[in-house]
Amino acid sequence: MAAQHGRTTTDSVATAVAPVVAGAGLFLEGVVLTRAGSKSVVRVTVDLPEDAVGSVDSDTLGDVSRALSAALDEQDVVAGAYTLEVSTPGTSRALTELRHFKRARTRLVTLRLHDGGTVEGRLVDVVDEAPGPQLVLEDGTRVAVDDVRKGKVEVELKRPDAADTDDASDGPAEDHPEDGAGDDPAGTHDTTGSARHKEA
Numbered sequence: 433m434a435a436q437h438g439r440t441t442t443d444s445v446a447t448a449v450a451p452v453v454a455g456a457g458l459f460l461e462g463v464v465l466t467r468a469g470s471k472s473v474v475r476v477t478v479d480l481p482e483d484a485v486g487s488v489d490s491d492t493l494g495d496v497s498r499a500l501s502a503a504l505d506e507q508d509v510v511a512g513a514y515t516l517e518v519s520t521p522g523t524s525r526a527l528t529e530l531r532h533f534k535r536a537r538t539r540l541v542t543l544r545l546h547d548g549g550t551v552e553g554r555l556v557d558v559v560d561e562a563p564g565p566q567l568v569l570e571d572g573t574r575v576a577v578d579d580v581r582k583g584k585v586e587v588e589l590k591r592p593d594a595a596d597t598d599d600a601s602d603g604p605a606e607d608h609p610e611d612g613a614g615d616d617p618a619g620t621h622d623t624t625g626s627a628r629h630k631e632a
C-alpha cells in the first residue's frame with residue numbers, strides 16, 4: 433500500500449505496525465509521526481501486555497524494530513526517507529490508565545490523589561473489588577484507582593527484583609534513505625526505513 437499522493441498519516445502507519453506488534457506478543461502503546469527536515473520520523477512505543485510484570489528486554493525490542501522496519505518498507509506507507517524509532521514507555525510515562533498501574537506492579541510509585549493528597553510505596557497488586565479497582569501497596573495500603581489523579585514510577589538505582597530486562601527505551605537510529613539519496617551510514621539498512629532502540 434503506497435503512501436497516497438506522497439502523504440503519510442499516523443493512522444496508516446498504526447494500521448501497518450499493529451499486526452507486527454501483536455504478533456510479537458506486545459502492546460502498541462502509541463504511534464507518532466513527525467517531520468525532521470526532509471525526512472519523516474516514525475516513533476512507535478510498545479509495551480508488554482498488562483498482565484505481565486517486568487519490561488521488554490533489549491533483544492525483543494531489537495527483533496520487533498527490525499520486523500516493523502520490514503513491514504513499513506513492504507507496505508510503503510511512509511512517503512520518502514524516514515527514521516523509525518521503537519521504544520518502550522519507560523518510567524517517564526504518567527500512570528493514568530488501569531493498564532498503566534497493572535504494568536507498574538513491583539515498582540516504587542508516587543500517587544497524586546484528587547483530594548490533593550499523595551501516597552508513596554511499592555505497588556504489589558491491582559485487584560478488582562467493588563466499587564472499583566484497588567491499588568495494593570507493599571505495606572498493605574489500598575488506594576482506589578478512581579481516587580488517583582496521576583501516578584508516577586520512581587527511578588530506582590537498584591530494585592529488589594531488578595533484572596536484565598529493566599526498562600528498554602530508544603537508542604542509536606538507523607536511517608532509511610530514499611533510493612539514491614546518499615551513502616548508507618554504518619549500521620543502517622539500505623532500504624527506505626529504519627529502527628532504533630536503546631537500554632535505559
